[in-house]
Amino acid sequence: MKFTEVNIRKMLHKDYAHMAKWLSTKEVLEFFGDVNAPFTIEQVKTKYEPRVNREVLVFPYIVELNETPAGFMQQYKISKEKQEEFGYPSPCSVYGIDQFIGEPELFNQGLGTIMVTNFIGYLFRTTDAEIIIVDPEVTNVRAIRCYEKCGFRKVKKVNEKTNWLMDFNSGRMKNL
Known part of the structure; x- marks a missing residue:
């Protein structure tokens, strides 16, 4: 399928119903x-409203396909402690992302x-990110394949070896 218009925008309060549907x-x-x-709309609101209001440092986005909500993404800066645990040097700026397509x-x-x-x-373009990481479950072959197509590389297994830590270094941007 050819996707003619894919847009990523900041999540809004009006998006809770879509999130409740997708998370069910x-x-x-x-x-x-x-x-x-599965999530109720109240659970979605409790979890995501502080993010939408920018009260926490996890920033949510909605992916629209031809102006129709189709998925979710979020980004957050990784703490220095977590960076060290993952093996990234302290002065480096590392961001994590999570995402899903909401419509199977x-x-x-x-x-x-x-x-x-x-x-x-x-x-x-918009943050001080030098490295972006994802940590799909090792059994999530579809996501791993997607991340590899995007230029992420497997670093090591984490979380008791249930997830792959994968990263994308800003030096690989020229390939995008």
Whole structure:
């Protein structure tokens, strides 16, 4: 499928209903949440309202496909302690990102690659990021394949070897 217009915008209060729908979808919850605990709209509001209001330093975004919400992304700066745990030098600026496509019928069509590639470029242009990391579950083959297509490399297994730490260095931007 050819995606004609993919836009990533800041998440707004009006997006809670989409998030509640997506976070109640088995395919999304398989790797982003708990399959046995779908989110209610109140749970979404409790978790994401402080982020939307910029009260916490995790910044949420909605991915739109032809002006229709289709997915979620977020970015956050990694703490110096976590950087050291992962093996990145202190003076380096490391950001983490998380994302999912909310509509399962859009899986395996290249949308994730477009989302992640666009978001990487956005973060390097608008923040002090030098390295961007993701940590997909080792069993999430679709996400790992997407990240590798976008230029991420596997660094090491983390979280008791249940997740891959993968990174993208700003030096690889010329390949985008």
